[in-house]
Amino acid sequence: MFVSRKLLALAFTALLCAAGVTATGPTATAEAAVPATIPLKFTNNSGRSEPVYIYNLGTELSTGRQGWADASGTFHPWPAGGNPPTPAPDASIAGPASGRSVTIRMPKFSGRIYFSYGQKLVFKLTTGGLVQPAVQNPSDPNRNILFNWSEYTLNDSGLWINSTQVDMFSAPYAVGVQAADGTVKNTGHLKPGGYNGFYNALRGQPGGWANLIQTRADGTVLRALAPGHGIEAGALPANIMDDYINRVWNKYTTSTLTVTPFASQPGIKYYGRVSGGVMNFTNGSGTVVTSFQKPDSDSVFGCYKRLDAPNDQVRGPISRTLCAGFNRSTLLTNPNQPDTGSANFYQDVVTNHYARKIHAQMADGKAYAFAFDDVGAHESLVHDGNPQTAYVTLDPFN
Template identity: 40%
Template sequence: MLSRRAFLGVSAGLSFAAVTAHALPATAAPATFSLALVNQSGSGSVYAYVTGFAPDGRLVLLNSAGQPYYPSSPSSTLTPLPVDCAIPVDGRRVTVPRMYGARVYFVTDAKLDFFLNPGPALVHPSFLNTSDPNFNRNWSFAEFTFNDAQLFANISYVDFVGLPLSLSLQTTSSGTQSVSGLPSGSADALASALTAQGGAWPQLIQKGSDGRVLRVMAAHHKADQFAGYLDGYIDQVWQKYAGTTLTVDPQNGTGPFTGRVSNGVLTFNNGETFAKPTTADVWSCDSGPFAIAAGASDARKAIIPRLAAALNRTTLLANANQPTGENPANFYQNAQTNHYARVVHSKLPDNRGYAFPYDDVTPGPDFSGSVFAGDPATLTVTVHATHA
């Protein structure tokens, strides 16, 4: 299985770390692939934006004609992007060169405003800053990295659920892969479920100027509202493993690693230690004991995802053999759990899509919502309707 974090690199300020290993193809991938853009949203005007980093590290976008555009560094911050990079989503195809940490943004009924900071650095649309001109627009994105080994693309709900997308990857000789994504109207369904859940969960809902649900955020974007939410569960986990051995399989041919809690610290037999995390650490998967510092060992990089995943799914208390002994039917069954992830997965027809950063940790089934191949021909991204 492939890892979203390992392949996407430095996209949009997110930090990524290897989760799992995968044998790469022996032959090099082609120099380009075809990106097909399909509008099934019911909106008459939909635009796409393709942005990422070229192999030499330069910022690159495709312009409105589908040609690579390498912005120059501006003299001041928040300089409007000087080139039109809005590609109409009307069944057309564009040719995509090698790039990493890339995104394909989609927006309905308007264009997005992108800005440049000195560097150049691209200022991406924000769903957190209410003064951002894109805040009240209906947009979403898919992620991909395309290097000399393969194309890796995925649908992510790590940040929010909004405009629904689906993926299909046609290859030259290795078949077709697809991810159905969330169906039309899923933001409404998710908002309804979280409203019924009560507590802080309804605060994840963002509505547009028309009063309709625009998007639903992941819980880590409102972490202050969930302070202490998982404390009881985490305390029980730490108490259990003070007297029971926790086994973590890194699933890469090394290990397994065993650990016990002593004096409030979870210590593994390879010397890696973990303080008790907070709810915010669990939601984000990259703060407190789950932050991956420079020089972190491969063992630590393997243990963190499996601990974070089991805590998001609230299975760590019941299962001391992670993730080998996991049963997906037991995910999210605790009263205090990641209900955002629970409901997202309940709405996914194929149960595939990242609802938190380490959602690709698995005992076997693929939950990650990714497609990948060393011989990509055409990646089709289809935009569906926000409201059913």
């Protein structure tokens, strides 16, 4: 199955959460059994007149099969695909009109809830599984459709559901979960005027950042690509972060970067120094535990390639911390990472301005603007171990 390279990193985060481990330590386990499906209330407050289509696609956790769920939460495995890819079955669910809600059922999946305005999305199947939309490719069949998605994992330990901008910023929405005591946690809402505020801020950022914005021929603003996809599409210079990266590498040639990757385990520390162009990390005994070649801008934005983060307890957590420090530009100002105080984020002239401008427009300041935005708990994610209802709310375009 095709998965965005950035979402591979995000999937790692979801796996840790599902296993009861996060960058800040173990999560709480469910006190009550999670049923096979839970309700998802999908509310349309967008103010738009186009029909909305909903898709619930993912991996059935009990079997590992890939497929889709219908409105009742019934799982349907994908049929065999082909080469070239063949059309996938129509998995769409009719969404609510503006001002209305529909309630569907979510099964125990790790997957995505897509929604589109005006047109159904085009999904195809290869011999390896589902082909997800990749709108950084101008020939992608979904390039001119206004759509977005949320990611979630529902398992025996509860529900994790996020609002994500890891791949793009597009149609505004928020997510939520109701606990057994009736309280509701939600995240993802923009400030009043935040949708237009983000695009206006991106247009005003020199250096090519405005080129991340994609529009349709009729003038409709569709999305802003995340900067890694912008580099891939030729919209953003491939060396846009190089000056900051070079300064970081120079600094830690003569000083030490200390990484404490688990907030709940402050005694676990790793020490980074650059030698021969390579940043080597040692443990408390002085043994080298992992090394990093100097990353390029794409590695930083995607948290992959030279900043790959395997699902382990050493390199992965160190890489997550480095990735967050590079995107937030905190590695020069604080040799003790992660720097979790948001007041220090994005202060260098060379930074991830896409992420900076998204966070500035969020009502609660939280977003998944890059794959490891959860370092320090700055991500737009809600979780409950005994979820009663999940929520997706389509917000106004203002």
